[in-house]
Amino acid sequence: MSILGKARNTVRVLNGIIRHPMNRNRKMGALAGYIRWQIGIRLLGSPIVYEWLPGVRAVVRREDIGMNKNIYHGLHDVNDMAYLLHVTTPQDLFADVGANVGSYTLLACGARGARGYCFEPVPSTYVRLLDNLAINSLQSRVIPMNIGLSDSDGELHFTAHQDTINHVAAAGRAEGNGSTISVPVRSLDSVFSPEQPTIMKIDVEGFEMKVIEGAGKVLSNPNLHSVFMELNGLGSRYGFDDREIVKKMLDYGFQTYEYEPFSRTLRSLNGAINTYENTLFIRNAGEMKERIASAPHISIASTEI
Numbered sequence: 001m002s003i004l005g006k007a008r009n010t011v012r013v014l015n016g017i018i019r020h021p022m023n024r025n026r027k028m029g030a031l032a033g034y035i036r037w038q039i040g041i042r043l044l045g046s047p048i049v050y051e052w053l054p055g056v057r058a059v060v061r062r063e064d065i066g067m068n069k070n071i072y073h074g075l076h077d078v079n080d081m082a083y084l085l086h087v088t089t090p091q092d093l094f095a096d097v098g099a100n101v102g103s104y105t106l107l108a109c110g111a112r113g114a115r116g117y118c119f120e121p122v123p124s125t126y127v128r129l130l131d132n133l134a135i136n137s138l139q140s141r142v143i144p145m146n147i148g149l150s151d152s153d154g155e156l157h158f159t160a161h162q163d164t165i166n167h168v169a170a171a172g173r174a175e176g177n178g179s180t181i182s183v184p185v186r187s188l189d190s191v192f193s194p195e196q197p198t199i200m201k202i203d204v205e206g207f208e209m210k211v212i213e214g215a216g217k218v219l220s221n222p223n224l225h226s227v228f229m230e231l232n233g234l235g236s237r238y239g240f241d242d243r244e245i246v247k248k249m250l251d252y253g254f255q256t257y258e259y260e261p262f263s264r265t266l267r268s269l270n271g272a273i274n275t276y277e278n279t280l281f282i283r284n285a286g287e288m289k290e291r292i293a294s295a296p297h298i299s300i301a302s303t304e305i
Contacts, residue, residue, distance in 0.1 A: 013072070021262070022074040022303050029302065034072050049135060053300055056110040059131040064101055066164050074301030080201075080228050080278050081107055082261030082305045086295040087226060087288050088112040088199060095188070095197035095218075097149050097211060098204045100125055100164055102132045104228075108199070110136045111298070117191065121148035121158050121183040122166050148185040149204065151214035158183050167205035170237045187214030196221040203278070206234030209245055219252045225288060227254065227281040231273050242273055254281035261305055264292050 014031065017023055023030035041048055046061040052070060060067045069076035084104060088094065090113035096105045099118035109116040116138075120126045126146040133142055148156055148168065157169040157180040169180045188211065196218060202208055208229055212219060219227075227249070231242040246256065256269040257280045266282070266289055273279050282288055297304050 016069075017072050020073045020076075020078070022078050022301060026302055030072065033301070037068075037071055047131070052106070053111050053298065056106050057135050058101075058103070058106065059128065059135055061128070063163060064128065066100055066103055070103060074303055075305070076103075077277065078305075079259045079261055080280065083226070083259040083280065083292075084108055084199070084201075084228075085111060085298060085305065086261070086264065087291045088114050089291070090114060092198045093117075093195065095119075095192070095200040097188070097200065097202045099129055099144075100203075102129045104201050105129075105138075105142060106132060106136060109138055109142050114141075114199075116142045117145065117197070118142060119145050119147060119149055121146070121185075122160050122181070124160065125163070125166070145191070148183045149188055149214065150185040150207070150210045151187060153186045153190055154184075155182050156185050157181065165205055167234075168207045168210075168238070189215055189217045192218050196223060198223050199226045200224065201228040201278075203228070203230045205230075206237055206240070209235055209238070209240040212245065212248060219249075222253075222283070225283050228278040229281065231279045232275075246271060246273060246279070249281045252283075254283050255285065256280065257282050257285065264295075266292070 017030050017034055018027050041062055047059045050058050050060045050071060052058045058067055060071065066076065075081040084107050088108045092114040094105065094108035094114045094116040096116060096118040099105055099120045102118055105116050105118045108114045118129060120129050123146060129144055133139055133144060148158060150156060159166045159169060160181045161179060202211055204211055208231065218224065231245060233242060235242055250271060256271055257266050258269055258274050259266055259280060266285060
């Protein structure tokens with residue numbers, strides 16, 4: 001990247017820090033924290049073990065885009081991550097589909113004590129995921145799997161050098177500068193038998209349709225109360241339409257919502273897609289509201305959630 005490109009990227013990062021809801025009452029402190037982090041990771045080198053939440057640590061490298069954003073903001077995906085913190089209990093089984101280095105798994109299983117499965121297809125990222133499980137002693141409660149998810153068992157090619165946006169290589173498109181890797185894939189229904197998840201995050205960069213097509217039993221399970229899903233139009237590269245995904249989820253008995261964490265408010269989207277963040281699909285919203293109301297507060301980067 002050119003010097004000008006790096007400067008523009010830094011400006012974007014700083015603007016994001018200032019505007020982030022978690023930093024609304026601590027803008028200068030957040031900027032100072034960003035400067036300290038940038039100096040520290042250069043002087044000490046990476047990786048660095050960072051206490052992200054009380055009792056939850058992360059092994060952070062300079063190239064870990066998502067975890068670096070969590071350091072800058074406290075919770076990068078604040079609405080989704082706060083919802084996960086507010087509704088998850090030790091009785092839940094969390095499925096993290098497209099785990100990357102495991103930030104959502106650390107929240108559900110590290111901070112809230114749930115059991116979990118996490119799926120990361122790219123071997124180099126999977127190793128970093130294992131580091132985060134180990135540093136938090138989660139091996140007894142979390143089952144990591146170095147596989148992708150699809151509608152059936154087999155193999156698919158994935159990009160491998162795009163960090164948080166690695167994805168299934170689309171047919172007829174140049175992906176990852178032509179460099180892809182072959183990864184075993186399974187369906188969620190074949191993984192979860194007979195045990196079933198109760199809360200799930202699916203972030204697979206446009207391949208969501210194939211994942212849910214292989215999850216009929218999982219999605220039919222009445223105990224599955226919440227599903228986060230990234231629906232931002234990327235499915236078009238595989239010929240999928242996000243509206244069809246929403247229709248399938250509605251047919252399974254879910255409704256679409258967005259969450260405002262500071263007031264702890266769930267707002268129905270009446271079947272619409274959340275175009276700014278993950279779309280939150282909830283079954284039994286009344287029960288989730290009760291969990292939210294009774295969830296303990298937690299202080300993250302000097303901001304209480």
